[in-house]
Amino acid sequence: MMILGLTGSIGMGKSTAANAFRHLGAAVYSADAEVHRLLDSGGEGVGPIAAAFPAAVRPGPGDGAIDRVALGAIVFKDQRALVRLEKILHPMVRARQRRFLVATELAGHRLAVLDIPLLFETGGESRCDATAVVSAPLFVQRRRVLGRSGMNEAKFAGILARQMPDLEKRRHADFVIATGLGRRESLHTVCVIARRLRRFSARCWPRCWPAAAARSM
Numbered sequence: 001m002m003i004l005g006l007t008g009s010i011g012m013g014k015s016t017a018a019n020a021f022r023h024l025g026a027a028v029y030s031a032d033a034e035v036h037r038l039l040d041s042g043g044e045g046v047g048p049i050a051a052a053f054p055a056a057v058r059p060g061p062g063d064g065a066i067d068r069v070a071l072g073a074i075v076f077k078d079q080r081a082l083v084r085l086e087k088i089l090h091p092m093v094r095a096r097q098r099r100f101l102v103a104t105e106l107a108g109h110r111l112a113v114l115d116i117p118l119l120f121e122t123g124g125e126s127r128c129d130a131t132a133v134v135s136a137p138l139f140v141q142r143r144r145v146l147g148r149s150g151m152n153e154a155k156f157a158g159i160l161a162r163q164m165p166d167l168e169k170r171r172h173a174d175f176v177i178a179t180g181l182g183r184r185e186s187l188h189t190v191c192v193i194a195r196r197l198r199r200f201s202a203r204c205w206p207r208c209w210p211a212a213a214a215r216s217m
Contacts, residue, residue: 001105002197003112003127007119008134009163010156011145013179013186017134018115020190026111027104034096035089039066048088053081069150076158090122097127110198120164120172129202132193133173135166136180 006021008014022028038045041064049066050057056071058064075082097114104112116124125131136144145156170176175193179186 001101001109001112002129002200002202003101003114004193004197005119005125005128005131006113006115006134007117007131007169007173008177009141009166009169010117010159011141012134012136012166013144013177014115014117014134016179016183017132017177017186017190018113020187021111021113021194024191024194025109026113026194027100027107027109028113028115029097029100031093031097031114031116034093036068038089038092039068039071041065045089045092049085052084052088076155082162111194118163120169121162125172129200130174130197131172132175132177133166133169134177134179134186135170136178138166140180141166 004021004026006014006018008017018028018030035045037043039049040046043065046064046066049071053066053071053074056066056074058067058070071085075085101112114124114128116122119125119128119131142156145151146153164172175189177186177189177193
């Protein structure tokens with residue numbers, strides 16, 4: 001089974017690319033979706049994050065969930081708080097990635113896609129056989145992001161400051177999926193990548209993700 005690390009800066013179209021890989025039969029793991037589950041009511045991350053950031057607990061009796069907007073406001077301008085949050089969440093997310101990969105291989109999939117926004121920033125590429133970055137011109141990215149509810153130039157700039165620049169991501173990646181040239185072109189690129197990767201044998205799985213260790217977690 002081949003592992004593809006899929007990444008891209010905010011507003012580049014990564015979710016669309018991930019859905020395209022899923023449509024082609026790849027098993028797709030979303031780090032963002034996993035974080036949402038960890039922070040929702042009953043999630044494993046609620047307790048430790050509530051202890052570390054009590055102001056981020058969603059008000060209301062019996063809710064027991066983390067308010068992601070409030071949590072984001074806490075860590076947005078506080079690097080130490082962000083590092084503290086990452087030390088709580090990242091091990092949980094990685095454990096679930098391992099479980100996902102075990103289940104995916106047992107199901108007979110030839111291609112697994114790890115959709116991770118900060119793939120290169122966190123060294124996640126070392127656990128992948130290949131990497132792909134979703135990219136678009138800055139003016140397209142800005143239009144997409146600033147069209148989102150609650151977004152402004154200051155928040156956009158703050159998010160970009162914590163992410164590896166798009167040019168550097170493209171230099172690191174094995175594949176670039178351009179989303180500024182139209183949906184048809186980007187979907188064609190996804191098809192080409194999926195077809196090529198299914199022809200190769202994995203070098204990272206299970207060597208970098210021991211199945212026995214994953215099953216024991």
